[in-house]
Amino acid sequence: MGVKGLHTFLEGCCPEACETVYLREMAKLHSAHNQTSPTLVVDGMACLRQWYSCRDWVSGGQWKEYMDILRSWVGAFTSAGIRLIFFFDGVVEEQKRLSWIKRRRRVNGDVRKVFAHIKAYGEQPGKEMLVLPSGLATFTSFALKSLGQDVFLSVREADYEIASYAREHNCMGILGQDTDFIIFDSAPYLSSAKLRTDNLSTVLYDRQKLCQALGLANFHLPLFACILGNDIVSAERMRHIRNDALGKYRQFNSTPYPGSQQGQMIFAVSQFVRSCSESREELIPLSLKLSPVDRQLLETGIQSYLLSEQGKHLSSEISDHPAAVYQKYVSPVILQACREKHVAAEGFMVYSVVSEGVVECSNSLEDEEDTELLPQAHVYKPCRQRIYGALLLNTFNDVDENPPPIKEWFVYPGNPLKEPEMVPPVPVGIQCKKHANTQSIMFIFFKAQSKFPHLPCAGDQLDMLWFGKEHEVSSLRRSCFLAILDCQDFAELYGKIEEHLFVTLCLVTYIAVQVQTLSQEDVDAYLSQAVCLARNSPEDLQQIKLPFLCSRVVQMGCLYVRGLGCLLGANCASGCPLTTDSLMPWNSFDGRLFHSKYLLAQSGVEDRLLLDNDVSCLNVFHHLRTKVKEACQKKGQELQSRPRSHTPQFSLKTRAEPRYREHHTGGEGLGTQSYPQGFHHNAESWRGHGDARRRERLYENRGRHGRGNNPSTSLHSDFYSQQYHDTGTSTYKTVSRGRFNHRGRYRLAPRWSQPPAP
Known part of the structure; x- marks a missing residue:
């Protein structure tokens, strides 16, 4: 991001332009000089990697822990009297589409490496392979708003809006990690990567000192x-x-200049620019040898750095109001409301649909080698089509033709991103043939108007849905939301269960219908972790230990979180019948908890153990599971119990350093690794207390108590009692079922035919 090679040049060849500053002192000086409270504009996208410092990231995100991190981060600034203004990317401008595609393809390579590592070693790779949890940027903006912060989504390039805001409001600085901010004539550029929150220190990249060093x-x-x-x-x-x-x-x-090749290049370019550009009014010197296409491109690039009053001659390609291609399909008041919600970070997806007809989705943690699980882009496509239909097809206006299809730029395995996929809107309520009796949302509105003639009808039913004040409109909003998800059967449940569990019920049912390979155990894992989440603190969740990671669970976690984003779009399109808070992942999902529930569910443990021996949780779980099964049956999808042994495919000889070294009790290598206490910290069979013999009997006989009465489904029995073949030495290694150590913890006790390789 930013100017190629400039960060490296600043830190390696121009240290005088890199000054360590303390934001508390900087804020006091700013207030004294300007008689205003100090404000820092934060580039949210640049801070995501610093914010997400949770230990686990592959399983879908540690959202409760992440919320605590954000709360602490914000508190460090507010305690210093510094006001924060956050900006996030709200659009991808077409002039930057190629750059966006290149980054997405590069991250695809990183995702492949992550899954290869998980399959090879059964554990999360190191931070050098970090791929942020799916949907992190989307949900971070809502998280910060819930913490009382001012958050904005851009309607054009975010860097430009950040620089413009900082200049217009005389802010004390811009916190980010993009050298474009040193090019803009705006507030001082402060490094988010160098920030230390304990003393609020960071590095200021000085524009004037850079210019002096380069003679510009x-x-x-x-x-x-x-x-x-x-x-x-x-x-x-x-x-x-x-x-x-x-x-x-x-x-x-x-x-x-005796520096690097890049350093010499930067000095050479600065000398060239100084020699050929002598006037502020001359954007591109005539002496530059450029083709007409390159000259136009260069002009666009230069203009992108000129803020408001500096760039009054901006071309139409960089308009502040993108052409509303679909505006004839929505009323002006809807178009304006979409824009306002978007800018205030209160909406999702709807503005990009009605203004430009383009929707993007960045990389997700999806395994291109897994043929059982569909990419999330395919799973949620029917839902997105109905969102588009709810926005663009529910109109009483005289529109001759249907709107053109929406251009989708979704990153998923197998998509080369050479061009957008053209996805047509689908009327809400129009289902497949076996559900042809489902009423369309259009009919619902006509029916409502005949039953309640006092309801307003100003142009189209979307206006009524979004702005109607009558009590009856509330049920219409919920009907629209449920119709988008094809979950109309759950209408009577609204208000009878907690709202975030209602969201989970809808989402899990949708996934179960769309993903034919989903088993009853998969559904149980989704539901049990959502039910148990509220009873676990962030500290509790961090203490959950896992024997190994499963690549399938990683993709399933990503699928759930991406689904919450899709439900967020459905809620916005329906006039927000549900609270935004109920759709946030920290209320219904935790990656580590989900991973543990999945492994437990697949092992065939009793439901009470899956639900932490909590009777109230067990009752809610059974209620939700019954509703999911009934809804699936009505749609011709019969959930089957198909427990998976999930025998680790990695070789113990080549496995990396054991993940839980701190729980070893003596000896060397894997033979000393205790069974992870608290694998699910409230599951009786792994709590590490009580009579050891009782636990041993429970372990060995777990299959007869679990689903399917199959002893082979006991937790990773193949992992603890199986021969592993070392293809390099043709040596068989037999791993015993194990024994209890002196602390009463079950631990592995492999018998090696020869010492394991280091």
């Missing part, structure tokens, strides 16, 4: 940045100009 004026910086390369003007397109500049630089400097 402020107005030179946009041209300088574009020739080096950024997200609009690729470095490849300007390569010939840089090479010419470097040649001239070396020709007239007998002792070139």
Whole structure:
């Protein structure tokens, strides 16, 4: 992101422009000088990696723990009297589409490495392979709003809006990690990567000192940045100009700058820009040898750095109000409401649909080798189509033709991202043939108006749905929401169970219908973790220990969280019948808890153990499970019990350092690893207390108590009593069932035919 190579140059070749600052002192000076409270504008997208410092990230996200981290981070600034304004990317501008695609393809490679590591070692890879949990940016904006912070989603390039806001409101600085902020003539640029919250110190990249070192004026910086390369003007397109500049630089400097090649290049480009651009009014010097296409591209790149009053001559390609391609299908008041909700980070998906007809979704943790689980883009496509239909097809206006299809840029295995997928809207309530008796939402509105003639009808029913004040409209909103999810059977349950569990019920049912390979055990894992989550603190969740990670569970966790985002869009399109808080992952999902519940469910434990021996949780769980099964049966989907042994495929000889070294009780290697106490911390069979013999009997006989009465379904029995073949040495290693150590904890006791390789 930002100007290619500029960060490296600043820190390696221009240290005078990198100043350590303390934000408390900076805030006091700012207040004294400006007589206003100090405000810091935060580039939210740049801070995600710093914010998400939870230990676990592959299983779908540790959302409760993440909320605590955000709360603490915000508190560090508010205690210093610093107001925070957060900005997040709200759109992907077409002029940056190629850069977006390149990043998505690069992350696809990272995702492949993550799954390869999990399959090889049965554990989460190190931070060098970190791929942030799916949906993190979307839900972080809602999380910060719930903490009382001011949050904005951009309607154009976020960097531009951040710089404009900071300049207009005379903010004390911009906190981010993008060298574009040193090019903008705006507030001081502060590094989010260098930030320390204990003393609120960071590094300030000084624009003026950079200009002095390069011999440039402020107005030179946009041209300088574009020739080096950024997200609009690729470095490849300007390569010939840089090479010419470097040649001239070396020709007239007998002792070139002794730094790196990139450092010499930056000095050469700055010398070239200084020599050919002498006027602020001249955007692109005529002396530049450019094709018409490259000249237009360079002009667009330069203009992207000119803020409001600086860039009054901006071209139409960088308009502040994107063309509302679909505006004839919605009323002006709906279009305006969508924009306002979007900017205030209160809406999801709807603005991009009605304004530009484009929807994006970034990378998800999905295994391209797993042929059983569909990519989330395919799973939620019917839901998205009905969201589009709810927004664009429910109209009383005289529209001759249906709206054109929505352009979807969704990242998933097998999608080359060469062009968008064209997805047509589908009328809400129109289902497949076996549900042809389902009423359309259009009919529901006509029926409502005949029954309640006092309901307003100003142009189309979407206006009524969003802005109607009558009590009857509330049930219509819920009907629309449930129709989008094809979960109309649950209408009577609303208000009878907690709202976040109502959301879980709808989502799990939708997944179970769409994913034909989902088993009863998979559904039990989804439901049990949602029911138990409220009774676990972030500290409790961090203490859950797992014997190994399963790649299938990783993708299932991602599928659930992406589904919450889709439900968020359905809720917005339906006029928000549900509270936004009920759709947030920290109320219904935790990746580590889900992983443990999945392994327990697949092992065939009793339901009471799956529900932490909590009777109230067990009753709610049984109620939800019954409703899911009934709904699936009505749709022709019979949930079957198909427990999976999930025998680890990795070799114990080649496995990495054991994940829970702190629980070892003596000896060396895997033979000393205790069975992870608290694998599910409230499951009786793994609590590590009581009579050891009783636990041993429970372990060995668990199959006869679990689902299917099959002893082979006991938790990872194949992992603890199976021969592993070392293809490198043709040596068989037999792992015994194990024994209890002196602390009463069950631990592995492998008998090696030879010492394991280090």
